[in-house]
Amino acid sequence: MKTNNARLSVVHGSVNWSRNFLCDQAHQFIAFELANTRLPVFLRDHRLLERCTAHLVALANCSIATAATQAAQVIAEYDSLRSRVTLDMDRSTSHALFVVDRYQGTTRVISAAELAEILDAHQAGQPLQSAPAH
Numbered sequence: 001m002k003t004n005n006a007r008l009s010v011v012h013g014s015v016n017w018s019r020n021f022l023c024d025q026a027h028q029f030i031a032f033e034l035a036n037t038r039l040p041v042f043l044r045d046h047r048l049l050e051r052c053t054a055h056l057v058a059l060a061n062c063s064i065a066t067a068a069t070q071a072a073q074v075i076a077e078y079d080s081l082r083s084r085v086t087l088d089m090d091r092s093t094s095h096a097l098f099v100v101d102r103y104q105g106t107t108r109v110i111s112a113a114e115l116a117e118i119l120d121a122h123q124a125g126q127p128l129q130s131a132p133a134h
Contacts, residue, residue: 022060026074029055034078048075
């Protein structure tokens with residue numbers, strides 16, 4: 001009778017059982033990478049996305065699109081941990097994004113058209129006009 005005497009590698013990190021497997025693996029990978037990288041943010045996130053996507057594809061045999069989506073969500077979550085604003089996903093739609101400012105206690109609604117203008121202005125390096133609070 002053959003036995004498998006291969007040593008198992010231990011994953012360092014705690015498993016969060018409220019997340020699905022792919023999400024949990026992405027969180028563990030990103031946490032490890034952030035703790036061990038010294039790249040500037042503008043280079044770091046692109047590299048994290050590539051590396052985490054490759055890791056998830058190899059680990060879970062999922063599609064690149066699925067892995068990249070999961071990796072991008074986790075990177076954005078880590079980047080936004082200390083942000084004063086959150087997105088209200090219960091009220092948001094594909095045309096209206098509800099942004100909650102936790103410090104001021106206000107909510108702003110940004111239409112898809114306004115978001116396109118914000119992205120265009122950001123890409124062009126122009127100052128943005130503030131949207132009214134609701």
